[in-house]
Amino acid sequence: KIVVLDGYTENPGDLSWDELAKFGELTVYDRTKAEDVVARIGDAEVVYTNKTPITRETLDACPNVKFISVLATGYNVIDVDAARERGIPVTNIPTYGTDAVSQFAIALLLEMCHHVGEHSEAVKNGEWTNNEDWTFWKHPLIELAGKTMGIIGFGRIGQGTGRIAQALGMKVVAYDAYKRPELVTDTCRYVELDELFSESDFISLHCPLFKETEGIINKDNIAKMKDGVKIINTSRGPLIVEEDLKDALNSGKVSGAGVDVVSTEPIKADNPLLQAKNIYITPHIAWAPKESRQRLMDIAVDNLRAYAEG
Numbered sequence: 001k002i003v004v005l006d007g008y009t010e011n012p013g014d015l016s017w018d019e020l021a022k023f024g025e026l027t028v029y030d031r032t033k034a035e036d037v038v039a040r041i042g043d044a045e046v047v048y049t050n051k052t053p054i055t056r057e058t059l060d061a062c063p064n065v066k067f068i069s070v071l072a073t074g075y076n077v078i079d080v081d082a083a084r085e086r087g088i089p090v091t092n093i094p095t096y097g098t099d100a101v102s103q104f105a106i107a108l109l110l111e112m113c114h115h116v117g118e119h120s121e122a123v124k125n126g127e128w129t130n131n132e133d134w135t136f137w138k139h140p141l142i143e144l145a146g147k148t149m150g151i152i153g154f155g156r157i158g159q160g161t162g163r164i165a166q167a168l169g170m171k172v173v174a175y176d177a178y179k180r181p182e183l184v185t186d187t188c189r190y191v192e193l194d195e196l197f198s199e200s201d202f203i204s205l206h207c208p209l210f211k212e213t214e215g216i217i218n219k220d221n222i223a224k225m226k227d228g229v230k231i232i233n234t235s236r237g238p239l240i241v242e243e244d245l246k247d248a249l250n251s252g253k254v255s256g257a258g259v260d261v262v263s264t265e266p267i268k269a270d271n272p273l274l275q276a277k278n279i280y281i282t283p284h285i286a287w288a289p290k291e292s293r294q295r296l297m298d299i300a301v302d303n304l305r306a307y308a309e310g
């Protein structure tokens with residue numbers, strides 16, 4: 001018996017669960033409230049979850065569970081210690097969205113340089129915002145070739161973003177706790193954090209959220225950056241002290257920002273970034289093209305196959 005606790009099945013035209021159904025009797029729920037988790041798992045052996053927590057109490061109440069698969073990269077929704085004590089393997093899916101998130105970081109970068117959305121909306125509202133119209137100058141265009149992209153966290157997504165940035169003619173300076181010399185080229189080198197801050201025209205965050213990285217974009221570090229720098233965050237909201245970024249955006253020290261993640265999601269009405277100038281905020285969707293979600297499903301099925309085959 002296989003139970004998917006939150007398959008978001010109500011999404012129209014979306015992915016098929018047929019491959020998973022080949023492994024047994026499959027039940028897919030759209031979402032599951034905490035109080036319904038135990039009843040829905042019942043005597044199932046295999047449980048899939050995306051955001052629904054599986055606690056120690058749940059595992060006590062559902063002794064038949066033999067395999068847990070998280071349909072996401074982060075597995076903090078599972079009490080991993082409790083699973084380990086019971087010999088239940090927990091699998092996650094770390095790589096499915098690398099290209100999607102890299103592409104999204106660059107989409108935010110390009111939007112800050114071209115303002116396609118604003119110009120298109122203006123034209124549809126009857127304005128022709130070319131350079132003869134003063135509103136054009138509210139959204140000046142920027143050429144990227146020759147500019148420097150600072151990347152904090154040069155792992156899978158950071159490297160993907162860096163590759164596209166280089167294809168656009170940018171130089172990349174990267175900061176990472178772990179350096180891979182083979183990534184250094186004529187247009188890509190590792191630097192220390194302060195050098196990254198002082199050299200970059202754009203800074204993109206791709207490090208995980210750890211104690212050392214929380215609040216890495218703060219007042220003191222912003223002061224080390226170039227005037228007019230632009231900041232992109234597709235990693236985790238708490239990497240940025242949002243009050244400090246708001247002040248820097250409103251003063252013009254930071255001339256633009258694009259963030260797909262915020263400190264508390266969904267965003268709260270009193271989030272300071274909602275009071276900032278020149279910022280694009282998207283609702284944590286970088287990972288979500290159909291192609292990457294399909295890859296997530298395929299890997300989830302592969303993980304179950306690996307388990308079933310011992």
Ligand code: NAD
Pocket residue numbers: 073094097098101152153154155156157158175176177178206207208209210212213234235236260261284285286287288
């Ligand atoms: P990854 O593990 O491949 O890369 C992370 C890199 O950060 C590694 O190279 C690591 O050495 C480096 N790092 C670790 N600690 C550091 C520190 N203190 N300072 C600087 N660098 C440090 O991970 P990834 O697949 O590239 O994902 C990066 C982040 O993207 C994830 O942590 C996640 O938060 C985020 N993400 C967001 C979305 C989205 O939809 N917006 C989707 C997937 C992942």
